[in-house]
Amino acid sequence: MPIKLLMTSCQSASDIIAMHGVDKNTFRKFRNYDVPQEAVEAFRADRSGALVGNMIARRYGWKVGRNVVLQELDGISFNISGVFTTDGSADDFLILAGRRFLQEAVSEQGISNRVMIRLKPGADPDATARAIDAMPLAVKTVTQREETFMSASIDQLRDMVTISRIVIVVIIAVILIAMGNAISMTTLERTREFGILRTLGFRRGAILSMVLSEGAVQALVGAVVGCAIVQAIISANLLKSVSTCGVTITLTSGYAVWLTGVGVICLGGLLGSAAPAWRASRLEIVNAIAHEE
Amino acid sequence: MNLPLQYSLRNLRRRPWRSAATAAGVAIVVFAAVLMLSLSRGLFSRLGVTGSADNLLMISRKGQNAMFSNIDSPELVHVSSMPNLAVNAAGAPLISPEILHVSMVRAASVESKRKAAVSIRGVTPIALEVHNGVRVEGRPPEKGAFEVLAGAMSHIKLGVPASAVAIGKDIRFEGMYWRVVGKFTDNDSLIESELWVPEDTLMTVMRRRTHSLVVARFTSSENARSAKALFGRSGAIEKFFKGWSEREYYGQFTEGLSWVFWLSVFMVCLVAVAGLLIGVNTMYTVVVSRMGELATQRILGFSRFDITMSLLTESVLLALLGGLLGSLGGMYFDDMPMKLSYGAFRLSVDWIVISAGVALALLVGLLGALLPTYKGLRLTIIEALHYE
Amino acid sequence: MASKLLTLAIKNMFRSKTRLIATTGCCIISSLIVCFLLTAQYSLGRVMRSAGDSQNLVMMQKDRY
Numbered sequence: 001m002p003i004k005l006l007m008t009s010c011q012s013a014s015d016i017i018a019m020h021g022v023d024k025n026t027f028r029k030f031r032n033y034d035v036p037q038e039a040v041e042a043f044r045a046d047r048s049g050a051l052v053g054n055m056i057a058r059r060y061g062w063k064v065g066r067n068v069v070l071q072e073l074d075g076i077s078f079n080i081s082g083v084f085t086t087d088g089s090a091d092d093f094l095i096l097a098g099r100r101f102l103q104e105a106v107s108e109q110g111i112s113n114r115v116m117i118r119l120k121p122g123a124d125p126d127a128t129a130r131a132i133d134a135m136p137l138a139v140k141t142v143t144q145r146e147e148t149f150m151s152a153s154i155d156q157l158r159d160m161v162t163i164s165r166i167v168i169v170v171i172i173a174v175i176l177i178a179m180g181n182a183i184s185m186t187t188l189e190r191t192r193e194f195g196i197l198r199t200l201g202f203r204r205g206a207i208l209s210m211v212l213s214e215g216a217v218q219a220l221v222g223a224v225v226g227c228a229i230v231q232a233i234i235s236a237n238l239l240k241s242v243s244t245c246g247v248t249i250t251l252t253s254g255y256a257v258w259l260t261g262v263g264v265i266c267l268g269g270l271l272g273s274a275a276p277a278w279r280a281s282r283l284e285i286v287n288a289i290a291h292e293e
Numbered sequence: 294m295n296l297p298l299q300y301s302l303r304n305l306r307r308r309p310w311r312s313a314a315t316a317a318g319v320a321i322v323v324f325a326a327v328l329m330l331s332l333s334r335g336l337f338s339r340l341g342v343t344g345s346a347d348n349l350l351m352i353s354r355k356g357q358n359a360m361f362s363n364i365d366s367p368e369l370v371h372v373s374s375m376p377n378l379a380v381n382a383a384g385a386p387l388i389s390p391e392i393l394h395v396s397m398v399r400a401a402s403v404e405s406k407r408k409a410a411v412s413i414r415g416v417t418p419i420a421l422e423v424h425n426g427v428r429v430e431g432r433p434p435e436k437g438a439f440e441v442l443a444g445a446m447s448h449i450k451l452g453v454p455a456s457a458v459a460i461g462k463d464i465r466f467e468g469m470y471w472r473v474v475g476k477f478t479d480n481d482s483l484i485e486s487e488l489w490v491p492e493d494t495l496m497t498v499m500r501r502r503t504h505s506l507v508v509a510r511f512t513s514s515e516n517a518r519s520a521k522a523l524f525g526r527s528g529a530i531e532k533f534f535k536g537w538s539e540r541e542y543y544g545q546f547t548e549g550l551s552w553v554f555w556l557s558v559f560m561v562c563l564v565a566v567a568g569l570l571i572g573v574n575t576m577y578t579v580v581v582s583r584m585g586e587l588a589t590q591r592i593l594g595f596s597r598f599d600i601t602m603s604l605l606t607e608s609v610l611l612a613l614l615g616g617l618l619g620s621l622g623g624m625y626f627d628d629m630p631m632k633l634s635y636g637a638f639r640l641s642v643d644w645i646v647i648s649a650g651v652a653l654a655l656l657v658g659l660l661g662a663l664l665p666t667y668k669g670l671r672l673t674i675i676e677a678l679h680y681e
Numbered sequence: 682m683a684s685k686l687l688t689l690a691i692k693n694m695f696r697s698k699t700r701l702i703a704t705t706g707c708c709i710i711s712s713l714i715v716c717f718l719l720t721a722q723y724s725l726g727r728v729m730r731s732a733g734d735s736q737n738l739v740m741m742q743k744d745r746y
Contacts (some may be wrong), residue, residue: 030737068711072357086655100397103733115740125704151728157725159631163332167560170325171711174564176709178571179711185311185578188691206686211719213690218701222708229709230716250728255722261716271719565711570707577699668699 001026002112004102006073017056017072019095019101021112030116031086033186039064039082049081055250057083057094076105090150092250101191116244119141133187172268175219183215194280195288204281212270212279223262231258296595296603304579306608312611315575319615319654320622322568326496327642327650329557329564335631335641336553343482344539345426346514347379349521350508353535359393364533366390371529372507377516381422387510391416392495394505397628398488400453401463401470411450412487412636413466415495425511426480431475434491441471442489445478449630449637452588464488467498469611481542486636501570508539550633551664565653568612570659576608580669581680587669588677597670603667608662609655616654620647 024044027033037053043049053063062068062080069077069085078097086092103109119128129143187194194207234251305312344350351372356362369390378386392415394433397408406563414420418436421427434440441464448458456462463470478484497500517538523530530536537545579588590600620642625644672680694701 049683068712079607087731088698113741117740119736119738121736123736125736125738131702132738132740139742141740141742143738146739149730156706157633159633159726161722163631163723165330167325167328168715168718170321170328171564171567171714174318174325174567174571175711177314177707178567178574179704179705181314181571182312182574182707183698184314185574186697186700188580189578190693206682209683210686210690212694213687214694217687217691218694219706219708222705223712225360225705226709226712227716229713230720234720251724252360253716253723257716257719257723261712261719262740263712265712269708516682558715563714566705567710569711570703574700574707577697577703579696665699 001030001097001118002114003114003116004035004099004108004111005113006076006106007205008021017070018093019050019073019076019097019102021099030118032219033084033086033091035082035129037082039058039084039138043081046079047098047178048078050095050097050200051082051084052080052096053086053092054083054092056095074106076102081221105111123259124155129133168264172264175265175268176195176272179215179219179269182218182274183273184276184279185210187211187276191283191288191291195285195291198283198285198288207283208277208281211280212273215269216266219266220262222269223265226265227258227261269271294384296599298606299609301603301606301624305611311575311578314569316611316615316618318571319568319657320610320619322564322571322657323616323619323654324622325564326561326628326653327620327646328640329560330624330646330649331623331642333554333557333632334643334646335343335638336633337635338641338658338665339638340478340543340550341485342480343484344541345424345510346540347511347517347604348423348539349509349511349517350539351509351534352505352533354533355555356505356534356535360395361575362505364505364507365503368533369504370608371533373510375509375520375523376528377512377520379510380435381599381675383417385499387419387423388505389417389420389508389510390492390506391420391508391573392492392501392505394495394499396466398451398464398466399467400448400451400457400597403453403457406545407512408679409451411447413488413495414487414535414676415492416489418487418491420508423508426482427477427479427484429477431473434474434489436491437493438491439469439471439494440474440491442475442477443473444489445476446483446485446489446630446637446639447488450632451606452632467495469498483636483638486632514538523667531549537564561572561653561672565657568657572612573664574659575611577608577665578602579666580604580665582670582679583668584648584680587672587678588672591677592676600670601666605662606657609658612654612658612661613651619654620650623647623650624673652679 001023005018006021007016007018031053039051043051048069056062057080060068062083064080064082066080068076068080069075078095078101084096092150100109103111115159117128119125119157125145129145132143133141135141197207198204231253236251350359351364352359352362353364353368369388372388373386380386386536392414394415395410396413398411398413399406399408405523417473418433419520421429429442431442434442443458443464448455451458458464458473460475462475464473465471466488471488477485480628492504511520519537521538524534524536525531560588566623587600591597623646624642626640629640631638631640669677
């Protein structure tokens with residue numbers, strides 16, 4: 001399926017808007033668009049009809065049946081036939097229009113920018129891509145998996161990802177030191193108490209577990225509250241999405257994120273408490289009771 | 294009557310591990326803050342110097358921005374009729390028609406065939422006079438030749454070492470090999486991540502006959518501003534073009550990048566609060582463990598104010614030590630290259646960022662001691678002596 | 682025994698509210714930062730995964746962006 005592209009430039013000041021001019025009869029074969037059948041029928045029936053992604057509809061407050069004029073795209077005008085959702089792909093920010101409609105709107109009849117090719121299940125994407133590029137067509141082509149194509153765009157954000165990884169490591173160090181410091185200080189103050197507990201029959205393991213639990217509980221509570229706040233911010237849609245050339249990423253999260261986040265903080269808390277807990281458990285009873293601050 | 298400074302210094306040495314751990318905590322917090330701030334600073338300082346206030350950048354009336362715009366050559370005559378245009382030594386008005394295009398580029402001398410999206414600017418010789426901040430090493434490309442004037446930061450966008458884009462090396466894009474004949478700098482602006490080629494060669498390769506934009510230089514920035522007023526009045530300029538001061542045009546990108554700025558501010562605030570809490574924890578322990586000592590000082594005649602100042606001094610000294618270490622650590626990342634779709638830039642750990650780091654440490658030291666000190670000193674002397 | 686120890690640990694934590702708030706607060710802040718950054722990376726990965734799952738090829742003219 002050939003696609004006509006119309007989008008605001010990557011160097012544009014405001015949010016990027018992208019329109020794909022597609023074949024109205026076959027576009028659903030390429031991606032799972034969750035959209036009511038009536039909307040698709042309306043889209044097919046109306047020459048200037050368009051299906052818009054739910055994220056872009058939400059951003060601009062667009063509703064079905066409305067006529068939209070986009071100044072950022074040369075004043076192009078279309079009617080919203082329906083709103084679709086995809087399974088988390090960047091297409092949630094896309095506007096789908098008829099290909100001929102879009103070509104005529106920019107006076108580029110017959111010109112498309114991309115061709116989407118759907119493979120049969122089991123077909124080898126890389127071999128097929130190479131075979132296509134080897135074909136003697138009017139122009140030289142580059143065919144690649146959609147994934148590879150996307151990663152070229154996302155490449156732009158790669159450096160930001162590196163920085164964020166450095167910051168995560170730094171924060172883990174902060175937890176280690178903060179927890180280690182805090183637990184050291186509490187155990188030092190309670191040296192005599194530990195001595196007394198030992199005389200009462202508490203074993204070294206019990207002291208160790210007790211101190212570790214303190215660290216672990218504080219870390220766990222802190223981790224859960226922190227993650228809950230982040231989830232609340234995301235759910236309240238307070239954060240804008242991030243765009244790079246052709247791809248817009250909206251912040252969503254899942255169990256994997258929460259579990260990893262909580263796990264990392266708890267691990268940091270446990271590791272930070274480990275040394276002071278060990279020291280507390282190794283105290284000799286007599287020295288501990290005689291300890292003076 | 295003040296407590297002597299040596300007293301505070303000696304106290305820091307009483308529990309060396311605790312002091313070291315606290316200083317380390319503050320150091321890491323300041324390091325993270327410096328990293329975040331250098332990102333913002335590096336990016337926005339480049340945006341701030343891109344473009345000249347003496348230049349007007351014009352695209353076609355129907356265009357959306359410099360990349361999606363088509364200006365026919367005959368329309369350029371309207372630009373040359375604008376008042377107060379600067380002229381060069383030969384008397385020609387400083388008007389530069391250009392093409393801006395993003396292409397998938399790779400450095401031919403590098404083994405990996407990885408391509409990156411780089412901005413290509415098709416220019417004529419007069420462009421070097423219009424963009425008069427540009428300094429060339431080597432020579433500009435010749436008309437009609439497959440030659441490139443590479444920006445000083447273009448290798449960062451390409452993801453290759455600077456030597457791969459050195460004079461004499463080849464670059465491949467638009468299906469052709471282009472030879473690097475010169476390198477240019479432009480006062481650390483975003484333009485330094487571009488590749489400049491002869492406009493006529495680019496037009497042939499892209500099979501296009503129109504320009505993307507026109508940059509016109511005026512005799513002064515006031516004259517550029519008054520020329521800008523022609524947009525909005527009826528006339529040929531309003532009919533064919535849309536325009537901004539070059540500085541303003543690139544300044545618009547600041548809006549699109551505001552998320553980077555707000556993200557760094559958000560992170561710095563969070564990290565500052567974390568540092569503060571580390572400070573509070575330490576000073577709380579200091580105060581609680583020395584309740585008797587503090588009460589004794591009050592008996593000896595030192596006022597609450599004197600004791601507060603002494604504790605604040607301890608806290609601030611420790612935090613400043615951490616702050617200096619953290620800032621020094623952050624300096625390791627100075628000039629580290631980074632890229633965004635808008636261009637390449639470098640992290641900038643300049644004196645503003647370092648001062649901000651040290652100021653953060655100072656704040657952590659001051660605020661971290663206040664609450665524990667208040668709690669410690671609000672007890673009466675008797676209560677403090679009996680405190681357990 | 683384990684629950685007794687845990688109860689004791691929690692009681693100890695509440696002995697000094699200032700310290701408890703400071704330490705837990707530090708963990709909350711750190712968790713905020715880590716979870717936020719992990720979310721950003723996850724969102725990026727999600728877009729990539731959705732592209733990766735597809736059986737589509739994208740064909741473009743050579744060297745045109």
